Amino acid sequence: MMLSxxxxxxxxxTAALFFMxxxxxxxxxxxxxxxxxSLEPVLMGEAPKSIEATPMAGIYKVDMGQGRFLYxxxxxxxxxxxxxxxxxxxxxxxxxxxxxxxxxxxxxxxxNIKNAIVFAPKGKSKAILNxxxxxxxxxxxxxxxxxxxxxxxxxxxxxxxxPRGGLQTQGAAKMISAWCADDRQKAITDxxxxxxxxxxxxxxxxxxxxxxxxxxxxxxxxxxLVLMDGTMIPGYKPAAELIEIxxxx
Numbered sequence: 001m002m003l004s005x006x007x008x009x010x011x012x013x014t015a016a017l018f019f020m021x022x023x024x025x026x027x028x029x030x031x032x033x034x035x036x037x038s039l040e041p042v043l044m045g046e047a048p049k050s051i052e053a054t055p056m057a058g059i060y061k062v063d064m065g066q067g068r069f070l071y072x073x074x075x076x077x078x079x080x081x082x083x084x085x086x087x088x089x090x091x092x093x094x095x096x097x098x099x100x101x102x103x104x105x106x107x108x109x110x111x112n113i114k115n116a117i118v119f120a121p122k123g124k125s126k127a128i129l130n131x132x133x134x135x136x137x138x139x140x141x142x143x144x145x146x147x148x149x150x151x152x153x154x155x156x157x158x159x160x161x162x163p164r165g166g167l168q169t170q171g172a173a174k175m176i177s178a179w180c181a182d183d184r185q186k187a188i189t190d191x192x193x194x195x196x197x198x199x200x201x202x203x204x205x206x207x208x209x210x211x212x213x214x215x216x217x218x219x220x221x222x223x224x225l226v227l228m229d230g231t232m233i234p235g236y237k238p239a240a241e242l243i244e245i246x247x248x249x
Contacts, residue, residue: 027051027060031074035062038076055086055095067100067218101230104217108228111213115206116158117184119147126154127246132162132214132224135178135191136171139236143223144192149239153248159188161207162214162222172207179205 032051039048039062049063054071062070062079072079083096108130116130129150133140147157161179163172174191180202181187187197217226225233225242233245243249 035076105230119157121151121154125156126248128156130226134164134222137222141192146239161210
């Protein structure tokens with residue numbers, strides 16, 4: 001039988017208004033212990049971030065961190081890696097992505113805005129885009145050219161560092177220099193325009209922390225855009241499309 005309802009792969013937390021699963025029951029100690037025992041050879045002594053009941057009877061969600069979830073039976077004898085969906089008036093909703101979005105929202109709420117490179121509109125911001133970026137990424141450079149158009153519509157852009165090659169690369173060193181610069185907006189703009197900037201190192205730079213946050217968020221490429229509700233928009237999108245998604249026309 002073919003499904004006629006749409007599948008929501010990337011959804012904002014507002015989808016919860018349309019899909020309200022029954023409140024998860026507490027997980028019994030024996031169930032939690034059985035699942036943890038089964039995972040011990042894999043986790044090497046570490047514990048999952050959390051184990052919770054799901055709307056599907058007898059199935060438990062195991063949060064492995066970095067946006068990864070397993071789904072286990074009560075005895076821990078069988079587990080599934082993948083996405084869990086639920087039907088709603090909006091279609092087939094990705095509940096796993098809702099969980100990821102909730103975790104992203106929590107981290108973004110606690111983010112110190114002083115650690116981002118912010119391009120803000122004049123007046124009050126109507127929407128905020130958190131952008132994990134790399135200065136050597138072609139699509140990141142293309143996105144940066146869209147920032148004035150986004151600002152003109154009231155969209156605030158907050159750049160977060162995500163050197164794609166890791167923290168021991170020249171790209172990471174460039175980003176540290178940008179985040180340590182006296183004028184960070186100019187520094188990152190120069191880098192995205194393939195200009196050199198003075199090398200600068202400050203011990204309190206947030207590049208490593210933001211890179212690890214990106215990994216936790218499930219970022220695999222740049223630019224990766226994240227709304228304040230935790231919804232992730234992977235890949236480059238032109239300003240006109242983002243303005244429509246954000247509803248700030």
